[in-house]
Amino acid sequence: MEALTQCWFTRVHRPARARRRQSDGSVSSTCRYCERTVVSWDRENWTLSNGLDVSRLVETTSGRTLTLVDTPGDLIIRRFPVQHLDDEDAVIAFKLQLCAEYGLDEPGSMLELRDSALPPTKRKPRALPPASPVSRPRPR
């Protein structure tokens, strides 16, 4: 059994000297007591990167999500974590399920499903309809 560190009791983590600035404005480091990855938004309060701030950090850590976006306003409608899915096939099946559920393939749909594991796709120009339908596998 691991020895319990100070921060296990106090929930106050002390970052090591080395810190990395993240693209989203947070700073990550390693706790000098428990040696786990900690993150701070204000450089004073440090939380475990897989702890309380998980919803905010889910995209900057290993957590992969599918994000349902309303493209005209770039409005995030829902995020779906996929960490629990076993493999890529399960993720694809989940995507197809969401596509069907939210009618993403329907003509005129403004919704888009973005996969945090993939590079962002180029925006389709809204004025121009696609020249030819992209062939993509349909469920069943």
Ligand SMILES: [Zn+2]
């Ligand atoms: Zn700690």
